[in-house]
Amino acid sequence: MFESINIFIKEFLGQGDDRIILFILIIMITFFFLITVILFIIAVYLRILNRSRKQWENKKHSIWSPIILGVMDGSLNPRDAFSQIKEKHSLSYLLYLEHYIDLLKGKEKDRLIALGRLSIKKLRKLLNCLSREKRIVAMHMISLLHSEEEFIRSKDDKKKPSLIHLREMRFIKDLKGKNRIFNALFSFPFVSPVYISNILADMGTDIIPWLRKVLRNKQYGSYIHLITIETLRRLHDAGSLKVTDDILNTRKDPVILSAWLRFIEVMGDKNFMNAVYPFIGHPSPMVRLAAVQAYIEISDILTPGEVAAFFNDPYVMVAVQASKKIRSNIILPHIPIDDINDYRWQEIFRRMVY
C-alpha cells in the first residue's frame, strides 16, 4: 500500500519518469505568460492611445474654441464657421460643441444650435450605423440640437425604444412622435415615477389631454396614475383639478391620494379647502402629511382645533412639515399656553413660534 502511494505521489509531483504534470505546468506557464505579455502590450497601447487622443483633442479644442466663440457672439456666421472646421463630422467636435450648448441660454445657445445642425446629415447617418455607442451619442446630439424628428427615420425607432432613446426624444415637436413616446414611457414599471414625470413634463403642455385621458382610465394601475398626477403638477395644469372630487372620493391608494393633495398644494387653489380637510384625519400618515401641507397652503387662517390636530398627529413628520408651512405661510390664531402644553409635539410647536 505504502509503495503504491509512494509511486503515486512521485508521479503526481513529477519526480519519477512520468513528467506529464510538469509538462502541463510548463505549457500553462508559457500560455499564461504569453497572455500576460499580450495584456501588458494592450495596457501600454491603451495608455498611448488615450494620451495621444487627449493631445489631439487639446490641440483641436484650441482651434475650435475661437470659431465656436465667434459664432456664439455673432461675429461669425454658422456656415462660415462650419467651413473652417475640418473635423466637422467627428464626434469629438460635436461633443465639444455640446459643452458650450449645455452652458448657454438664449440667442447664443440658438446660434450654436444652428452651427450644430449643419452636421445633421452626419448624425442622421450615425443613427443607423452598426455601433450602438455611436447611435446613442448621435441620438443625444440630435436631442441637444432639437432635431428629434430625425429619430423617426432611425433604426432604433423601429424597435421597442429604450429609456435613453425616449429620454433623448422628449423635446420632439411632431405630435405622432410625441404620442409614441408618451405611451412608451409607461412601459418601464421600475423607473422612478419622478424621473418619468420629469421627462413627460419636458414634452410640454401638448400632452395634457393625453394625461387627462390616462387619469380617467381606471384600468391603469397606481404607478401610471402617479406619474400622470406628478406630470400634471409639474405642468401646473389647473384645469385638471376639476376632477378633484372624483379622485379624492373614489381612489383608495394612499400614493394616489397624497400625489393629488400635493397637486392641490402646488396649485394653491382655495376652492379645494373643504375637499382637503377630511384627509387631515386619514389613516395613512403619507396622506395626512400631504393633506396638512395642502390645507395650510390654501388656508387663510387656521383654527386652534386644526393646529392642535397637526401637532398631536402620531406621525412626527406631520408636525414638522406643518411647522415649516405655518412659519412661512400663515398667521397663527391665539392658543392658550395650557393647550400647547398638551400637544404631543409641543417642542416642535415652540421652536416654530419662538
Added chain:
Amino acid sequence: MTEFIFRSITVFNYIVFIYFITLNLWYFVLNIIAYRGLKKHMLRLKITKSDDQLLMKSAPPVTLLTPAFNESENCITSIQSLLKIQYPDMRILFINDGSTDDTLEKMIDTFQMEKAFLPQTSNLETKPVKEIYRSKTHPDLWLIDKENGKKADALNVGINYCQTPLFCAIDNDSMLEQDSIARVVIPFIEDTRTVVSGGIIRIANDCTFENGHITKVDIPKNLLAKFQVMEYLRAFYSGRLAWDILNASLIISGAFGLFRHSVVVAAGGYLHKTIGEDMELIVRLHKYCADNKIPYKIRFIPDPIAWTEGPETLKTLGRQRDRWQRGLLDSILTHINMLFKPRYGAVGLLAMPYFFIYEMIGPLIEIMGYLIFFFLIIIGYATWTYVLAFLLVAVILGVCLSVFSIILEELSFHRYPKFRHLLQLIAVAIIENIGYRQLNSWWRIKGTWSFMKKKQNWY
C-alpha cells in the same frame, strides 16, 4: 501512521490543485462579466453626466451619515469636503460617538453649532443621544452627540434621525469626489427596486488634496500602499463589478454606500455585535428582501469615487486585514443558512459559496499548500522544479488578472494619468506575488484564529 500521512498529503494535493483551478476559472468568468458591464456603463456615461439636469431634478434627498470617534484631527477637513459635494438636496449628520478628545468642541466652534431639535424617524435600539446641534453657518449640517457605542451603534443613531428616503454611510477619513453622490444615486432613479448602491474606493496616499478635494492623483511612495492600490483596482473592477451584474454583491464598502432608509430600518439597521457591520448588513438585506419577496437590487457603480488613506505599516495593515477577515467570517457564518439555497438566487448559489470557499477557507488552503510543498521537498518527495513550476503558474495567473484590471482602468476612468503610473502598477502586479500575497493570507488566517477566540474590536 506514515501511510495515513501520505494519504492525507495526496488528498490535500488534490484539494490544492482543484482549488487553484476552480479559483482561477472563477476569476476568469468574473473578469469577462466585469468587462462587459464596464463597457455598458461607460457607454451610458457618455450621455448622462453627473450634472444631468433631468436626473438631478429627479434625485431624491440624501442624508450623509459620518460617525466619528476621537476624530479631532480629521473631522473639520472631512466635513468641509462633504459640504462641497454637489447635490440638489443633501444634509449631513455628523455623529459624535462619545469621543474623549475635543472632536465635539472643534465641531461646535468651527461650524457655529447650536442646540436644535430633530425628530426621530425610526426606533432602532442605540445608546442614548445626549444632544443635537445644528450649524448656524451651514443649515444642512447637523451634529448628534451620543454615548459611545461603536460604529454600528453610531450609524443606527444616524438612521434614527435620518429625514430623507436615502442615506449614505461614509467613513470619517474618506474624501468623496464632488459628484460622487450624484452618480451613486442614479440606480435609485432608474430602478426603484434599488435598495443599496455603492461606489469605488481608491487609495489616497500621496495624492494631493485641496479643501478636502483631490487635485492630483499619484501612486503612493510606500510599497505597502502601492500594493493596496493594485488590490483595490482588482477587487473593485473585477470582483465587485461582476457580482453587481449578477445582483449578488455581498460587500458595499462601509466607506461609501447609499441605502434606502425604509428597507434598512425594516431589516433592523446595523448589527451591534458584529465586526464587519457593512458586509453583514448587505448580506442581511439580501436575506430580508428575498425572504419577504421584495423585488430588490444591490448595485455597485464603478465611477463614484471615495478616496481613503491606506495603512502604511505592516502592523496597521495586518490589523486591518485581520478585522476584515473576522468581519467576513462573521457575516458568512451568521447567514450560513443562505448557502446553496435557490430562493436566494445568485447570492445563495454563487456568491455565498464563492466567499465561503475562496475567501474564508482559501487563505488556509494556500498557506497549508506552501507548507506541505516545503515539507515534501525536505523529505525528498518533491523536486524544486515541480514546486517552482506550480508557484510560477500561480504567480503568472495572478499577474495576468492584475494586468487585466489595469486594462479595465485604462478603458474606463484612467485616474492614474502618467506613464510611470502604468509601469509602477504593472511592477506592483508582479512583485506583490512574492511575499505580500502570502503575508495577506497569513493575516487572514490570524483573523480566522482570532475570530474563533471571539476577539471583537472595531475602532
